Amino acid sequence: MSKRTVEFNVGRNPEMGVDGSVVDSPILPFDMPEPDLGTENMLINIGPQHPATHGVLRLVCELDGETVKRVIPHIGYLHSSFEKLGEYRTWNQIVPLTDRMDYLAPLIYNCAYVMTVEKLMGIEVTERCKVVRVICMEMDRIFSHLLWLGTTAIDIGAFTPFLYAFQERERIYQLHEAFTGARITTSATRVGGMMADLPEGWINGLQDFLDTFPNTLEEIDLLLTRNQIHIGRSQGIGVISAEDAINSGFTGANLRACGVDYDVRKDQPYYDYETYDFEIPVGQYGDCYDRYLCRMEEMRQSVSLLRQALERLPGGPIDVEDPNISLPSKTDCMSDMESMIHHFKLITEGIPAPEGDCYMPIEGSKGELGMYIVAEEGGTKPVRWRIRPPSLVNLSVLPKLAEEHLLSDLIMINASLDIVLGEIDR
Amino acid sequence: MTLDETKAGLDAVEEGPHLSERSTGSSDSKIDDPDGHPSVVALLLQFGDSVSGHRVSAGTQHVVWIDSARNLEILHWLRDSQDHQYDMISDITAVDYGAGRPIDVVYQLFSTVHKRALRIRCELPLDGLEIDSIVELWSAANWLEREVYDLFGVTFRKHPDLRRILMPDDYEEGHPLRKDFPLRGRFSRAEQTRRALDQSVEHSYIAEEMDLGRDPQQAVPIIGTKDGDG
Numbered sequence: 001m002s003k004r005t006v007e008f009n010v011g012r013n014p015e016m017g018v019d020g021s022v023v024d025s026p027i028l029p030f031d032m033p034e035p036d037l038g039t040e041n042m043l044i045n046i047g048p049q050h051p052a053t054h055g056v057l058r059l060v061c062e063l064d065g066e067t068v069k070r071v072i073p074h075i076g077y078l079h080s081s082f083e084k085l086g087e088y089r090t091w092n093q094i095v096p097l098t099d100r101m102d103y104l105a106p107l108i109y110n111c112a113y114v115m116t117v118e119k120l121m122g123i124e125v126t127e128r129c130k131v132v133r134v135i136c137m138e139m140d141r142i143f144s145h146l147l148w149l150g151t152t153a154i155d156i157g158a159f160t161p162f163l164y165a166f167q168e169r170e171r172i173y174q175l176h177e178a179f180t181g182a183r184i185t186t187s188a189t190r191v192g193g194m195m196a197d198l199p200e201g202w203i204n205g206l207q208d209f210l211d212t213f214p215n216t217l218e219e220i221d222l223l224l225t226r227n228q229i230h231i232g233r234s235q236g237i238g239v240i241s242a243e244d245a246i247n248s249g250f251t252g253a254n255l256r257a258c259g260v261d262y263d264v265r266k267d268q269p270y271y272d273y274e275t276y277d278f279e280i281p282v283g284q285y286g287d288c289y290d291r292y293l294c295r296m297e298e299m300r301q302s303v304s305l306l307r308q309a310l311e312r313l314p315g316g317p318i319d320v321e322d323p324n325i326s327l328p329s330k331t332d333c334m335s336d337m338e339s340m341i342h343h344f345k346l347i348t349e350g351i352p353a354p355e356g357d358c359y360m361p362i363e364g365s366k367g368e369l370g371m372y373i374v375a376e377e378g379g380t381k382p383v384r385w386r387i388r389p390p391s392l393v394n395l396s397v398l399p400k401l402a403e404e405h406l407l408s409d410l411i412m413i414n415a416s417l418d419i420v421l422g423e424i425d426r
Numbered sequence: 427m428t429l430d431e432t433k434a435g436l437d438a439v440e441e442g443p444h445l446s447e448r449s450t451g452s453s454d455s456k457i458d459d460p461d462g463h464p465s466v467v468a469l470l471l472q473f474g475d476s477v478s479g480h481r482v483s484a485g486t487q488h489v490v491w492i493d494s495a496r497n498l499e500i501l502h503w504l505r506d507s508q509d510h511q512y513d514m515i516s517d518i519t520a521v522d523y524g525a526g527r528p529i530d531v532v533y534q535l536f537s538t539v540h541k542r543a544l545r546i547r548c549e550l551p552l553d554g555l556e557i558d559s560i561v562e563l564w565s566a567a568n569w570l571e572r573e574v575y576d577l578f579g580v581t582f583r584k585h586p587d588l589r590r591i592l593m594p595d596d597y598e599e600g601h602p603l604r605k606d607f608p609l610r611g612r613f614s615r616a617e618q619t620r621r622a623l624d625q626s627v628e629h630s631y632i633a634e635e636m637d638l639g640r641d642p643q644q645a646v647p648i649i650g651t652k653d654g655d656g
Contacts, residue, residue, distance in 0.1 A: 043635060060635050072635060076592040083577075084603055120484050246513050246538060249566025262514075262538050358484035359534050359545060361516060370534065374521050388517040388534070396569040425592060 041069055044407075048077050052155055052411045055421030057395075059410070066406050071399045075392075078425035086385035090350030091117050094385065096187045101387065101423040103184050105144035105365040107136040107176075109423075110189040112362045115270065116371035117191050120358035121351070123325060129193050129318045130271045135309045136188065137362075138302040139206070142213070143172045144365035144418075145295045145302075152292070152415040153224060156233045161220045168216050171209050178202055191351055192326045193319030203310060210306055217299055224292070234288035238401040238413035241286060248400070249393035252367025253298060254417060257283035257290035264363040278305050288416035295418070325351055350380030359388075366390040366418055387426060391419040463488040465510050465544050473500055478549075487545060494531070494548035498558040501546065504535060505563055511539040515560070518570035520578040521547075524605030529578060531557055550580060559585035577603040589632065596629055 047058040056077035062070040082097045089097070098113045099106030111133045118125060125133075150165030173183045179202055180186040180195065188195050224230045240250070245258040255262055263280045265273040281297035283290030319326035327346055328339035353375035361370040367390030374384040394417050401417075402410045466488050470477055479491035492500050504512045512535035521530040528549040535544045550557060559582035561567045571582045572591040579601035582588055590597060598621075599612040611618060 060631065072632070076590075076594070079592045081602055084607075084609060088609060122485060244565075247564055247566065249515065249564065249570075260538065267538070267541050268543070356481070356483040357489065357521075357532075357545075358487060359517070359543075361536075368516060370517055372517065372519060372532070372534070383523060384519075384521045386517070386519045388519075392569060392573075393566055396566070400565075 039065070046410075048074075053414065054151060054419060055424075057414075057419070057421055057424075059398075059414075061407065061410065063407060066408075068402050068405055068407055068410050071402050071410065073395060073398055075395070075421070075424050078421050080426065082426045083385055083387065086382055088381065090380050091191050091353070091382075092350070094382070095189055096185065099185050099187055101389075101426055102144070102364070102366070102391075102420050103422055104147050104420050105140040106184060106186045107140040107188055108144075108362070108364050108369065110186060111137050112360070112364065112369050112371050114189040114191050115362065116358055116360040116373050117353075119360050120356060120373055120375060121191070121325075121353055123192050123320060123322075125193060125320060126317055127314045128197075128316050129320075131309050131313045132194060132198060132318060133189070134271050134273070134276075135206070135306060135313075138305045138309065139172060139175065141302045141365045142299050143169060144420075145299050146172075148295060148415075148418040149220065152412075153220075153230075155411050155415045156230060158224065158227070158230065161223055164216055164220050168209075168213055171213075175202070175205055175209065178205060190319070190326070192322065193317075197318045203313070206306065207310065210303055210310075214300070214303055217296070217303075221296060225296070230292075231289065233409075233412050234292060234416065236285070237288045237405060237409050238416060239285060239287045240397065240401060244400075245286065245397075248397045250367070250397060251390050251393070252364070252418075253281075253291055253294040254367065254394050256281060257294045258286035259284055264361050264368055268361060270360075270362060276305055276308050278308075288412055291416045291418075352378040352380055353382075355379075357384075361388070364390055366420065366423070367394055387423070389423050389426065391417075391421075392424045395419050395424060462486070463542070463544070465504065465512075465542065466490055468507075468509065469500070469504075472503065476500065483545075487543070489545045489547060491547050491549065494550055494557050497531075497533075497546075497548050498560060498563070501533065501535075501560055502563055504544070504546075510537060510542075512537045512542075512544060514538055515564040515566050515570075516543075518560075518567055518574060520574045520580055520603075522578060522603065522605045526552060528552065529555060529580060529604075531574065531580060533560075555579055556581045556583060558583050559588075561585055577601055579604065594629070595632060596625075 042063045044061050044063055045058065046061060047053040048056040053059065058074040058077070060072045060074065061068055080100075082101060085097060086094045095110055095113060098109040102109050115133075146165040146169045150162035150169075153159075153161035153165075176186055177183050178199055180188045240248075240258055242258040242260050245255050246260060246262075250258070251262070259282055261280055261282050264270075265278075266280060278301045281294045281301070283294050323339070323342040324346070327333075328336070328343055332339035333343045334340075355375060355377040357372065357374040359370055359372040361368045363369070368388065369390055370388030372384070372386040372388065373382050376383055398414060398417065401413050405413065462482070466480055469490055469492075470480070473492065473496065476493040476496045477490060478493065481489045483489050504510050514536045516534040516536050517532070518534075519532050521532060528551050531548045531550060533546040533548075535546065536542070548557060555578075557580060559567065559571055561571065561582075562584075568585075568587065569591060571585055572587070572589060574580050575582060575585075575588055576590040576593055589595060593602065600607055602611075613621070
């Protein structure tokens with residue numbers, strides 16, 4: 001396994017220690033004792049409607065002046081009980097629920113869900129389907145990271161990266177639309193295959209994106225990576241040690257920024273990820289800046305993964321050829337009695353599952369995205385469908401990270417965690 | 427299975443929750459072949475009397491049912507013992523099968539050292555939905571256990587902050603992911619709306635926060651006082 005450490009000392013502010021303390025700075029001219037004003041801590045409320053919370057997150061903060069003493073996050077404003085709804089739906093009917101959770105990377109959630117169901121049922125999808133799903137997932141990793149990049153930049157006052165990032169996102173939206181017919185609510189996967197094969201010319205569209213996107217990424221890189229304001233706002237902010245990060249459940253780029261090389265694609269590989277040539281960026285300090293660097297590098301790695309996937313994309317059918325799992329083609333359905341019966345039975349009854357439970361983690365854009373499914377013998381609906389939400393677990397560390405930081409740093413830390421409230425509240 | 431039994435979509439919603447009567451639990455005390463997984467072998471050796479079942483699910487996934495009274499001890503051993511080192515808790519959740527069967531609390535463990543996963547399940551009878559909290563072992567368990575408490579009503583003993591997390595603090599309809607909870611809630615839509623409109627601003631804060639905020643806010647009685655609209 002080849003893993004690589006990004007060079008992190010580039011542009012590191014010499015005036016700032018690793019823990020965020022100011023070592024030597026002309027900004028603090030006075031050396032006078034702090035007067036005792038007999039002040040008390042103040043309670044302020046951020047959200048649920050606040051642009052910097054990136055969704056309907058509410059943070060109740062206890063402040064001593066501008067220093068955050070304690071943060072109590074309140075979530076649940078978007079709770080739609082998808083897990084309960086899933087218990088009333090057949091396996092394929094659940095797919096539309098999954099993309100509504102993380103609307104920033106809908107295809108990853110579509111894929112994660114059907115992969116778990118297939119694993120439970122012991123279905124091996126076709127080679128073409130595997131590669132198409134890898135393309136979908138890597139494309140949406142870029143899609144999600146771009147939103148994170150744009151909104152994080154705008155949180156610290158950099159407007160241009162936001163515009164650049166959203167321009168590129170728009171191109172992925174168009175690819176989504178060309179493939180699935182929807183820009184956000186893609187619902188592209190089915191148990192045993194995809195909703196449809198890639199449309200004609202779609203590969204060229206993706207190739208175009210891959211040809212020009214790295215340039216934009218480098219431009220954003222130029223704007224942010226050595227930007228003194230960005231460095232000042234992110235280096236040494238929200239530091240967490242590797243041990244604490246594992247213990248508190250950090251996954252994804254947040255964990256890797258602390259120096260832990262845990263990536264589900266490498267450690268519990270699925271869909272032949274072990275045969276692709278890609279590297280896992282690992283940080284060193286575990287601060288907001290390292291999380292930024294890791295995600296930037298992940299986008300580059302995803303571009304390389306997409307190129308490799310396009311190269312090896314095999315022909316052949318995209319759905320498994322089992323009439324009890326995949327729907328027959330519409331033509332067959334209208335002309336062939338047998339196909340019509342299969343179609344009817346699949347739609348009305350669904351696919352029977354074996355008894356058992358299955359937990360399958362994949363590397364989502366936000367961290368380890370796990371789906372846990374419990375089924376009964378012959379059940380066409382789950383007894384229990386559970387999503388292991390990476391953002392929820394990552395967000396639960398926020399109070400610890402933000403303690404004793406400035407209020408403005410709280411916004412930066414929250415942005416650097418890359419959360420999506422649709423999935424936190426489910 | 428006839429068509430009537432497999433109602434989908436809205437038909438099923440009208441009909442209410444679907445109960446599972448089949449056994450997926452440890453009631454049969456079945457021990458599958460533990461050879462594929464060193465931690466399962468070790469668990470059977472070390473805590474044989476507390477392991478009530480073992481299954482290999484979905485081909486390769488090992489599931490071990492343990493005595494719920496010893497969950498803290500066994501998980502602690504799994505985390506710290508040199509040969510296992512399950513340092514990461516991926517997920518904590520619960521499963522309700524309905525029909526009066528026990529609720530299972532499920533722990534997903536992963537070892538970043540040995541790259542191994544293991545699933546631990548504890549059965550809790552419906553009249554004793556209590557289990558020790560494992561927040562002292564993994565701080566990741568904090569919110570995950572709160573979620574199980576919120577949605578299933580399982581009490582985690584010695585949890586530092588056991589409050590509802592997704593549902594409102596004063597939610598009175600019960601625990602939504604239980605099988606006996608109807609999909610549309612226990613109260614009528616009118617009652618739900620009435621309760622939502624009745625809420626005062628104090629409902630938006632937990633007791634801890636109210637204590638904190640009171641003093642400075644009283645000191646400056648200009649706007650947004652206690653009787654104000656906040």
